[in-house]
Amino acid sequence: MNAMSPPVAELTDRARAIFRAVVDGYLASGAPVGSRTLALSGIALSPASIRGVLGELEALGLLASPHTSAGRVPTDLGLRLFVDGMMQASEPSADERAQIERRAGTGGPVEEALAATTAALSGLSACAGLVLVPKRELRLRSIGFVPLSATQAMAVLVAEDGSVENRVIGLPGGMLPAALVEAGNFMSATLHGLTLAEARARIERELAEGRAAIDGAARTLVEQGLAVWSEDGERRPILIVRGQGRLLDDAAADLDRVRELLDDLEGKQEIAQLLDLARAGDATRIFIGAENKLFALSGSSVIARPFRGPGGQVVGVVGVIGPTRLNYARVVPMVDFTAATLARLMG
Structure with missing residues (x-):
């Protein structure tokens, strides 16, 4: 909202008192507060005088009439004025x-x-x-792959802080269970203590240089597993x-x-x-x-x-x-x- 609420000091004493009573009543009940309720609450003015002040506060944009009744509720602008200039905080017990x-x-x-x-x-x-x-920069403790079907596996990452994350990934056709074990062993041994970014850089370097002692199927799984977690990390x-x-x-x-x-x-x-x-x-x-x-x-x-x-x-x-x-x-x-x-x- 672009409108600015008037400073509290610009309100008269009775306008401040009535405005505070409306806000307090609304926050307590959620219902519009009318002039009769205000007169009964200890405001030393007649209902007619209170209605006049309510009209002034409404013209300032601090109060609104949500229904055809005479009751008023604070607007967002009014709540801002109350929070910034009138609220008396109550510390937690x-x-x-x-x-x-x-x-x-x-x-x-x-x-x-x-x-x-x-x-x-x-x-x-x-x-x-x-x-x-x-x-969060996860540092890896271990990574494993659990077969779910012929086309899917669950990749399980355990971080050094003890947290565990699971992701379901797709498997290339014809991948044997031994490849899942090989990929998990390779990643756990090679990447222990690294962040995801560090792990991905090392894997890419070792694969590019032909120093990764894993077969093609396991290599595909390693690349896919790291890609899934790295992409997820970017969404944090x-x-x-x-x-x-x-x-x-x-x-x-x-x-x-x-x-x-x-x-x-x-x-x-x-x-x-x-x-x-x-x-x-x-x-x-x-x-x-x-x-x-x-x-x-x-x-x-x-x-x-x-x-x-x-x-x-x-x-x-x-x-x-x-x-x-x-x-x-x-x-x-x-x-x-x-x-x-x-x-x-x-x-």
Whole structure:
């Protein structure tokens, strides 16, 4: 959205009070907030005076009337004003911090700990949790080939960090099981400790120089196996999404919008590009609704923060995605704490 919200200081005291009451009421209930509700909430003005102020706020583009009723909801512009100038953050509780730290301490490959931490963030925020990490330079421990049929085999890569990746590849006609064993033994012995890029360069060099002591069938398999993994590596960074189902938990959810959001999450490349915008700097980034064209239909918000590795460089971005009716004051500090926890994990 190109429009700029007015500074908070430009609003009168009573306009600020009414605007905050509308936002608080909407974020709590998801329903439009009317003048009668505001009058009963302690605003010391008559319903008529409140309606006048609501009209002024609507003219500024901060509130909208979604239906024919007198109730108002904050616009994306209004939510931006609230988040940037009026929100009072609420730090995560000791129990919430402990849950995030406990999941981050999960043993095994880094991706498992990242996924577990993202799941914890999803559960605590009632949103879908997101984490984006860059292309990982796998160092190989072993590679094997398991026959599936006369035309297919499963290539199994075990990395030095213990992670395992499987890919199904096609087999040339008439390839014998012995060729699968030969190819796996050759790759494991020759490529141990190398990254995929290093492994591919070495294999290409040895094959070109005729120093690879393998027959033609095994050679074809080796080349194909490395090509599959190298191509896959180019498609990273890795986006992990957890807790999409939580987007359906809210009884007041607009199901059409939720479906749009779930469709957005399926387009992982676009979500990854959005999160990549949060990599610059140290601050938490908040993308609200139509401010980003990706969420123009689903009316979603993303809260994201980068986290750094031992060298001080940004190594990933963690955040949440959900409807614009988020508890920003609670979720923003939770994302901040999760980013700090992941930075310690990567250290």
